[in-house]
Structure formats: C-alpha cells, structure tokens
Amino acid sequence: xxxxxxxxxxxxxxxxxxxxxxxxxxxxxxxxxxxxxxxxxxxxxxxxxxxxxxxxxxxxxxxxxxxxxxxxxxxxxxxxxxxxxxxxxxxxxxxxxxxxxxxxxxxxxxxxxxxxxxxxxxxxxxxxxxxxxxxxxxxxxxxxxxxxxxxxxxxxxxxxxxxxxxxxxxxxxxxxxxxxxxxxxxxxxxxxxxxxxxxxxxxxxxxxxxxxxxxxxxxxxxxxxxxxxxxxxxxxxxxxxxxxxxxxxxxxxxxxxxxxxxxxxxxxxxxxxxxxxxxxxxxxxxxxxxxxxxxxxxxxxxxxxxxxxxxxxxxxxxxxxxxxxxxxxxxxxxxxxxxxxxxxxxxxx
Amino acid sequence: xxxxxxxxxxxxxxxxxxxxxxxxxxxxxxxxxxxxxxxxxxxxxxxxxxxxxxxxxxxxxxxxxxxxxxxxxxxxxxxxxxxxxxxxxxxxxxxxxxxxxxxxxxxxxxxxxxxxxxxxxxxxxxxxxxxxxxxxxxxxxxxxxxxxxxxxxxxxxxxxxxxxxxxxxxxxxxxxxxxxxxxxxxxxxxxxxxxxxxxxxxxxxxxxxxxx
Numbered sequence: 001x002x003x004x005x006x007x008x009x010x011x012x013x014x015x016x017x018x019x020x021x022x023x024x025x026x027x028x029x030x031x032x033x034x035x036x037x038x039x040x041x042x043x044x045x046x047x048x049x050x051x052x053x054x055x056x057x058x059x060x061x062x063x064x065x066x067x068x069x070x071x072x073x074x075x076x077x078x079x080x081x082x083x084x085x086x087x088x089x090x091x092x093x094x095x096x097x098x099x100x101x102x103x104x105x106x107x108x109x110x111x112x113x114x115x116x117x118x119x120x121x122x123x124x125x126x127x128x129x130x131x132x133x134x135x136x137x138x139x140x141x142x143x144x145x146x147x148x149x150x151x152x153x154x155x156x157x158x159x160x161x162x163x164x165x166x167x168x169x170x171x172x173x174x175x176x177x178x179x180x181x182x183x184x185x186x187x188x189x190x191x192x193x194x195x196x197x198x199x200x201x202x203x204x205x206x207x208x209x210x211x212x213x214x215x216x217x218x219x220x221x222x223x224x225x226x227x228x229x230x231x232x233x234x235x236x237x238x239x240x241x242x243x244x245x246x247x248x249x250x251x252x253x254x255x256x257x258x259x260x261x262x263x264x265x266x267x268x269x270x271x272x273x274x275x276x277x278x279x280x281x282x283x284x285x286x287x288x289x290x291x292x293x294x295x296x297x298x299x300x301x302x303x304x305x306x307x308x309x310x311x312x313x314x315x316x317x318x319x320x321x322x323x324x325x326x327x328x329x330x331x332x333x334x335x336x337x338x339x340x341x342x343x344x345x346x347x348x349x
Numbered sequence: 350x351x352x353x354x355x356x357x358x359x360x361x362x363x364x365x366x367x368x369x370x371x372x373x374x375x376x377x378x379x380x381x382x383x384x385x386x387x388x389x390x391x392x393x394x395x396x397x398x399x400x401x402x403x404x405x406x407x408x409x410x411x412x413x414x415x416x417x418x419x420x421x422x423x424x425x426x427x428x429x430x431x432x433x434x435x436x437x438x439x440x441x442x443x444x445x446x447x448x449x450x451x452x453x454x455x456x457x458x459x460x461x462x463x464x465x466x467x468x469x470x471x472x473x474x475x476x477x478x479x480x481x482x483x484x485x486x487x488x489x490x491x492x493x494x495x496x497x498x499x500x501x502x503x504x505x506x507x508x509x510x511x512x513x514x515x516x517x518x519x520x521x522x523x524x525x526x527x528x529x530x531x532x533x534x535x536x537x538x539x540x541x542x543x544x545x546x547x548x549x550x551x552x553x554x555x556x557x558x559x560x561x
Contacts, residue, residue: 154452158409159416162363205453206529207547212407293530297500329501 003053004195007135011237011259011285013318019311020053021344022287023337024263024326025139037334048131050341053320055134057126057194059186063117069182070141072112073175075150092153095171104170109151111174114182120189127190137239138186138197142179144223145201148172161215168219176223183227187234196237198262199227204244207269216249225256232257239287243325245269247279254284263288266295266324273314287320290340296323296332301339308343352378356389356421361397363413368421382428390418390425394463398549408456411548415459435467437559438491441483442468443475445505450498453528456548457494464552466492477512490522491559494551495541497528506531507539514540523558527551 001009006020023046026034031043038049047055061069065079074080075093098104130136149157151171160168187194201220203210211219228238240258242249247270250261264286265271273289289311290296295303308321321344328337350358352375359368375385397414400406422434440461444454451473462468469490471483484490493513497506506526513524525543526536536544543558545551 155412155455159363159412162409162413163365205547208404208407210408210452212410215407215409293500329499331501 002133003135004133006053007195010317010320013282013285016317018347019319019321019344021341022054022320022322023047023050023052024323024328025056026328027330029330030328030332033330034334034337050338051345053135054137055130056137056139058139059182060119060122060126061117063112070143073147093151095152096156098167101166101170104167111178114178114185118182118185120185123186123189127193135195136193138194140183140197140199142183142199142227143201144172144175144179145220147175158211161219172219172223176226180226180230183230187236191234194236196239197231198239198241199224200241202243203249204242204246204268206244208245209248213248213252217252221252221256228257245271247271247275250280258284260285260287260320263322263324263326266291267293273311277314285318286315288322288324289319290321290323292323292325292328292332296336299336301335304336304339305343308340352380353385353389356385357393360390360393360414360417360421363410363417365413365417365420368417369424372421372424376428382425383433385425386429386433390421391463391465394418398460398552402547402549415463418463435465437465437556439487439489440466440468440492440494440555441471441480441490442494443471443480444473444496445502445509446474446476447505448497448499448502449473454496457527457551460548460552461555464556466555477509480509481516484518492523492525492555494525497531500530503530510539510541525554525558
C-alpha cells in the first residue's frame, strides 16, 4: 500500500498493511534535534527520512497584521494580533465589555475578508510541493470556538454562553463565515490534490470536557458541521482536533461527520484506547495515541514500541499512529520518535 | 426556603443579577452577615466545586457561580468585619516562568478565592524572583500555589519550588502545585507540600494546608 491507499483504508476502517503514521507538527525548537538525529537539513527531508505518510500544508494567509490563518483576527484591535501581552487565551478581547447585541455591533470589529489575504496560487504552489505519494493534509484549524473565546476573553465568553448566548452566537457566526470562505478558497485552488484537512477546537481538559455536551452541541458543532460539509463536498476527509478528555463529545463529532478524531490525548480521562475502542469501534477513526505527557518525554524506545504495539492491537485499522499532541516539544528524545515510526511501520504477520 | 438557602441556590445557579438583591433582603430581615457569607455563598461554592469535580457541571457553570458570589459579596462587604471575606489568609498563585497557560490556574484562583482566601494572582510566565518579592511584600501569605501545563516547563516548576525551599520563610508557608502533566509523585519529588488535580480539589487542599 502507498500512503494514500493506507490513509483511505484507515479512514474507512478497511484492512491495512500497517498503520498510517504522522509525526505531527513539532515545535520550531524541537525540529533541529530531530533533523540532526536523522541526518537531514530540513523538516520536509525529516518527514521523508522517518517515513511519515503525511505532508502537512498550512493554509497560506498574509494580511497587514499577521501571517497565519489561525491568527487572522485582531481581537485586541491594536494591529498586532498575537502580541505577547495578549497571548493568553484569557486576556480580554474587544467584545469583553459587551452586554447585549447592540454592544457587539457597536464594537465595529474589522472582520477580515479571506479573499484579500489568501492567494490561491500560493495555496496551489505549496500543495504542489508535496511528494506525489504522500497524503496532503491542509492545516486549516478554523478554531472558531477558541476564537470566539478570545474575542470576548475566555472566561467572559464561557459565562456569556450560559447567560447571554445570543452575543456569542453573533460573533461566532461571523468567525465561521470567515473560515467557510477561507476553506473554499483553499480547496478550490487545490482541487483533487488535498486528501484531508485538520480542523478543531480545544474542548477538553485533562480530566473532562471544559464545557458541557449541550453547550458543545449549541456552540461548537454547527460551525464544525459547516466546514465538514464543505470539505466533504470536495471529497476531502476531515481530521478533527481537540486536546484533552473529549470522550463525551465524540458522539457529537461523529454525528457531524468527522472522519478521524485527533490526537487521543492518552493520559486524559477516558481517552485510553480500550475505552475508545469499546465505545466507538466502527463509527470513526482515530489519529494519535502515543503519549506526549510522559511516555515520549521520559520513556525508553522499547516502552514507546510497546505502546505502539498495544495501539495496533486495539486498532488493527482505523488508527493513524501519531504522538498524542501534534506539537512535539523539544524535550522529546528523537530516538523515541524513531521508535514510534519503526514499530508503526513494521508489517506484522 | 430560608433567605440564606435562597442565596445559596442563586449562587449555585449563577444568577449574578439576583444575588445582590437577595443578600440585601437577607440583611434587612436580620440575617447574620457572616452566616450569609459562609452558608449562603462559601458553602454554595463548595457544592459547585463538588459538582464540577464529578463532571455534573462544567467550567461555564462554575464561572457564573463565582461571578454571582462576587456580586453578593459586594453587597455584603460593608456589613462584614474587615478581612472576613479572605478569612483563611493570603495565597499567592502563578504560572511558572516559561509557561503562558492560565486557564487552569485562573479556575484554581477563582475556587480558592470563593473558599475564603485572599488571592494574589501574579499571572503567567512568572519568574522566581517575582514570587519571592511578592511574598516579602505580603509576609502574612499562607500558601504559594504554582502551575505548569507543559512537560517543558515542569523543570521550571521544579526550580521554582527548589528556590522557595531554600528561602528562610519556607517553614512559614505551604507550597501547592498543579497542572496537566503534574502528578502527586512529581509534586512530592520536587518538595511541594500538596498537589491537586482540579480546581475544586485545589480549594479543598488549600483549606487543609492552612488547617494542618
């Protein structure tokens, strides 16, 4: 099987020769050590060297105030988007003081138009750089729930979801409309060349959901569903990311049409592979599962291999083997990443 | 239902706009202000914390309850003796140097404040020196609470606790730690006095530490 065949078989939970595997997106501080270990110079060479089945492409976005789609909104209306002072999710956003819909409108937020800042030619160029046999995954993120939290300030937003939901919906609708348009531009420009997108919103903590399933259904799922439907209309699969324990939200994501759940935060409550298999076997695929909170950081290569073996036992198909968080940190020894790939790529009898 | 029970219910449901009026009515009816605080609000928040711990309610519901309590305390404060709202003492809280995460830390701060502590929140990415300096400005502090979310900032948590352990004032305070990758074993290994896995347990732990 080549990477694409393996990916589609995994998503459709059909037999695979061995699991598809994805390194994720290591942090910039982690990449040099990984490159050195594998004896390569660039991240793309690294992916080839370790046998990654995926080639991730960030949707290119360039506005006067930022150069990343995930930072497209200037929630502090100070022209910096991601300034250090406001880097915490809980800093007040420009809608913090709003008490009703009129207040929301009075903010007069400069909603960006993705058409102005996403160059279809650049989308095409980036995707064309992917090796022919790799699965191209568009890193769209489109974290509309996290964005709306930042727009108000997280605590204010969460309280508004309970006490003043219409204000949250008003801002969220605009955010989702932005991402819908951005996604269409990306997929139209790269038609037939992208196999998957990654979207998501962090909804879980180590021990459970941050917001109730009812609030997820009201505030997260409708926006996600719109994006999923667009992706599916282009024949593109959807990998949905949320950190933390989201086991109680997975049924909602399945209903919305998600193809694979990422990243199986292995040590979070209820996210153990046996529990996920028991609850969701045959309904959705998974991506992740190799713990980054302890195992990959502190474990030995043998322990990592044992974990991959265990995961393969639970999921002979339907699992993309990957670290339990896409952003591998610099404290993960490269030898453990190699162990992950080596065991995942073995063809078992 | 007694007026105090009514206040407790309003706090639990997060009815910020109604709590103030109910507190005023309770005072007008002759209820003891400390009883309103302890039974109507602090006990109500303990119930909220327990329900949060059991995954019966989630962060938004906990936040609106804390906001409702705050509104009630605003009305109650002129009728209370000075210091009654932070009767359990001062607690300094911070996310350690190198770590910018504060959602969990903020929830812990909120629950601890609701339990009756005066919380001094130093924010995120806080260097050791700033924590020590804050203690020296507030030598009546009872607890220093530290948070780290990333495996890469666990060493920073270790360094911060080690630095506190080397201070002359260490025997006068308790140090508690938490954060997603932190375990009880790690907390013990680095020399902290306590660890808790969620915001509600953190409030319980803080109370235990000051009563020990």
